Amino acid sequence: EVQLVDSGGGLVQPGGSLRLSCAASGFTFSSWMHWVRQAPGKGLVWVSRINSDGSSTSYADSVRGRFTISRDNAKNTLYLQMNSVREEDTAVYYCAREYGENFDFWGQGTLVTVSS
Amino acid sequence: NFMLTQPHSVSESPGKTVTISCTRSSGSIANNYVQWYQQRPGSSPTTVIYKDNQRPSGVPDRFSGSIDSSSNSASLTISGLKTEDEADYYCQSYYLNIHVFGTGTKVTVL
Numbered sequence: 001e002v003q004l005v006d007s008g009g010g011l012v013q014p015g016g017s018l019r020l021s022c023a024a025s026g027f028t029f030s031s032w033m034h035w036v037r038q039a040p041g042k043g044l045v046w047v048s049r050i051n052s053d054g055s056s057t058s059y060a061d062s063v064r065g066r067f068t069i070s071r072d073n074a075k076n077t078l079y080l081q082m083n084s085v086r087e088e089d090t091a092v093y094y095c096a097r098e099y100g101e102n103f104d105f106w107g108q109g110t111l112v113t114v115s116s
Numbered sequence: 117n118f119m120l121t122q123p124h125s126v127s128e129s130p131g132k133t134v135t136i137s138c139t140r141s142s143g144s145i146a147n148n149y150v151q152w153y154q155q156r157p158g159s160s161p162t163t164v165i166y167k168d169n170q171r172p173s174g175v176p177d178r179f180s181g182s183i184d185s186s187s188n189s190a191s192l193t194i195s196g197l198k199t200e201d202e203a204d205y206y207c208q209s210y211y212l213n214i215h216v217f218g219t220g221t222k223v224t225v226l
Contacts, residue, residue: 043220058213101149102166
């Protein structure tokens with residue numbers, strides 16, 4: 001059974017840092033992976049993507065230069081390093097697996113709250 | 117970058133049909149596949165349509181997807197509405213490694 005378990009969320013002050021993790025199981029962890037976020041009461045917003053070996057990444061304009069996506073294929077884990085966070089980064093963050101351009105499995109999400 | 121615009125909400129009675137549009141602001145809707153996701157309150161999204169009109173296993177054939185190049189939009193149609201279809205629905209597509217979600221549509225089954 002494919003499982004993605006998101007963790008690492010919490011309360012962080014503006015300007016601070018946080019690292020999110022997504023533990024994968026039940027499939028060969030060679031898929032392209034993504035982070036998607038959802039602010040409270042708002043819609044889904046794509047954040048970032050990484051290819052199978054981590055050599056290629058892409059970011060939404062709103063996070064480029066502040067967030068870094070990475071992966072450890074030996075540990076079957078995806079990461080999102082969030083630096084210089086802002087109040088507008090407050091959201092539930094989901095990791096998602098891409099299969100044939102479709103996000104076919106999603107984690108349960110982890111809540112990040114940016115507030116002083 | 118481009119945007120995908122959806123109606124904010126649609127509502128209909130059980131057994132009826134609803135169609136949700138997803139209009140691409142720039143670039144051709146036909147150049148990149150469109151996916152549709154269902155999100156119930158408190159849950160993660162799940163795919164109901166991928167690659168414009170393909171249904172994942174387990175999704176009932178009441179759900180169908182299409183593309184209209186003349187209006188540069190995609191559509192999700194839900195026929196024979198059931199109370200369990202009440203949820204938020206998002207379209208999604210991409211271009212040059214940038215993925216975009218639609219603005220989202222709340223479907224209410226009256």
